Amino acid sequence: MRNNGDPTNMQQLLEQIRESAAGATRVSVHDILNGVGERSFGPVVLVAGLITLAPLIGDIPGVPTILGLVVLLTLGQLLFHRRTIWIPSWISQRSVPQDKLLKGLDWLQKPARFLDRWTGPRLVFLADGPGLYMMAIICMLVALAMPAMEVVPFSANGGGAALTAFGLAIVARDGLLAIVATSLTLVTGWLVVTGLAG
Template sequence: MERNRNDATSMQQLLEQIRDSAASSGQVSVASILHSVGERSFGPVVLLAGLITIAPLIGDIPGVPTILGTLVVLTLGQLLFRRHSIWLPAWVSQRSVPQEKLLKGVDWLQKPARFLDRWTGPRLVFLVDGPGLYVMAIICMLVAMAMPAMEVVPFSANGAGAALITFGLAIVARDGLLAIVATSLTLLTGWLVLTGLTG
């Protein structure tokens, strides 16, 4: 995957780009957030979807996990078909969140972002480049497709959000060790969802 020179390489950079998208008052659309993080930035979009899923006041809004899951599926589907930029249908790109809630979520995420950025960096790069990247994309799409069901299983969407954050950060930081952690989170979340639906 080719990187744009403006692509975020850390969670803190991504959060700053998201804050830039909320410069205007009122509602902040998915399209404006996507524009701020870069329309060629597949990794940051996955990371962003995970961040919003677990952020207080945003991820708890009914329907948000489903919209974010759709965003991830559409985004990574285009990565698999080797598109060089991300296209979204209007019904996704025009959805919006209140600016106040978005900024509060970004502020809440600053501290964990600083912590994670200290412990991430290029490691086991072969797991996040070439074939490894496409394997991660497929796993992320499976997580995203399960997100509508997670809305009825308490706290399971948070597990999906954590997995997407870890996958997204693995792509952004080119950290293969994080990719292994993300896969483990995915398996745990899948087990929780299945238990919740069948229990």
């Protein structure tokens, strides 16, 4: 589900987030959603994954859980064919310091350039139509597990990596990346179950 103005790669998305943070001391979920577009389901998942992965941001207690709720609400609305994304104010007003956000974005620039060279429209049938809805369901399962991932060391990073891969697969219409994302999800799920059992 692509809209005009949606980013088609990670570097474009990071630039949109950077623009949304301009001139603010703190940047809210609402600011970021406005930056990437309130009808952009794929970019929202990608943003949630990137922020969970980014140093100084994803390590803040509660941030992975809040981002999981954003993903859950966003993709739930995709499954019900909503045209725009609605996020309750108690989530949309949550914020992070601008300096930490910008440092995280700087850290992500190099991996973004690398990933953009290796992603693009491939096996598109896995990233559109039924494939898109299947990715949405898997991402929602990852999002539901985020509170548990905050307890198991490093598993939130795995969840963030999976969401990033799924979000990029949606943005770039890359079915091969969707397969990689599914594998990341399975490994992260195993880590969470093993960590909780131990």
